[in-house]
Amino acid sequence: MFTKRVLAIHDLCSFGRCSLTAVVPVISAMGFQVCPLPTTLSSNNITYQTCYSSDVLSDTCLFMEKWEEIGCSYQAIYSGFLSDFQQMQIVWEAIRRFSDENTLVVIDPVMSFAGRPLPVYSQDMIEKMRTLIRKATVITPTLIEACMLTGTPVVPSFPSLKDVLRLCHQLSSLGPRYVVITRIPASDIKIKNVSFDGTTHTYDECQIYRVRKQVDGLSDLFASVLTGALLRNHSIHMAMRLSLDFLSYALDYTRQAGSDAREGIQIEPCLRQLLKI
Template sequence: MKEKPIKRVAAIHDLSGFGKASLNVVIPILSSMKIHVCPVPTAILSTHTGGFENYTFLDLTDYMKEYINHWKTLDISFDAIYSGFLGSEKQIDIVSDFIDYFSKNNESLVVVDPVMGDDGVLYPTITADLVNQMRKLISKSEVITPNFTEACFLLGEHYREYVNLDILKKWLKALSKSGPKIVIITSVPEKDSTRTGVVAYNSYDDRYWKVTNRHIRALYPGTGDAFTSVIVGSLLNGDSLSIAIDKATQFVIMSLKASYGYNYPKREGILLEKVLDTLNMPTTLQSYEI
């Protein structure tokens, strides 16, 4: 019997040469959580798209097929498949096939972070066709982690500054009915503008979860990638959903606070290296509620 000493994740994300986002965030976080990361790059950018102009963008759609076909010959398996930013709508079929092939017998945790936009608008490279295709991809997942904007686009809802908890519960359940058993929506605006939150629904036990924290008025790219990466690592390491959400939220808050005190361009992303070691500290539950 082949031994697999540590958990292994296939991370299907883009790679930016400069700026902390996507694989530049996913790999260090999951590696720090003692998980082996196997990247599947969807695109290569000179910088990420948040705050930079005239960046170069290389769509790796055609190369991905060749890349993955080699993996299929190696008889390898993954404890989790984690997809994020996709370079084109054509990549949806490639990722769907990857999930079908490498999560045989539904033994792998499949997490889809439908990276498409923020603050009510789509990112520059995201098309309406990709949004439609993303609705198909989330049907193959067990966990999805859209932010508030992405949840609106997935549901065909108009973006608004605030929705009450009853509407959020309907949105969570509607997204779950499309396939994923666990739905986590981040960056949820609170009626009190000084606070923001994360809400989640677990269809396995029909329970809702919420974490609220004080809104830090500083925008750093890559915080969504950091949040979902901690979720993936926590679930693979045996944490409950409530603990995983709490841990991911606290890690992002700590990252923001560690970064905000320095005077550097926020578009470069959070100072991840200053807080990575906290991922292996004993869990201190602070803020989740049922």
């Protein structure tokens, strides 16, 4: 039986579970072949005080040329954090070369961390991301990223569902069929996600407990499970719920284990839960 392939365009962070070190095990455990296309090699994630990174963009272009030569095909293309215009262009080029009308294109527009915009995201970068998401089937911005993409002032501390759905409609009008807005404050102890189907104009919402410590890789885990669930033909609303269920389980496991939050979520002991999806 043919195994669906996911072209994962992310940075490769050697220490601290995030980006490709989170994406590959999760999507693989869900039964799909992950084909990584690293944008940057990093010694560790950004929760540590120091980090060494090396750009590998010249190699990624050669990767795509060779893939075309040998006839590679992908059923999904999934991108995460992109730090500059060149990396965004790589995603654009990958979509142009390796997608058709049946390809699932997942773009996680990572432009913030710990509730604050990343300094690298100037207005020009935001505009470039706004252009890129036109090619997406589904996008997974946080609330602050949804505001950045729509040019909307940051909504109140506890935004109404009406406010969130307005953002969903605005984002869907740019091109994506599905929009999932994450990390929406729901109360002092909970946050919620809202999924929106731009074709049927249906929505769903689901809450989980807040994460009090800064943990890198949460959006990578969420969007990875979402990608796998959509490849398994779940609806966007069910895919969101399944992703949050796994994230909640993995967060609880990590809390109970008492591990260093900088190392990210303890994915490895939790992967068996993905077999139930």
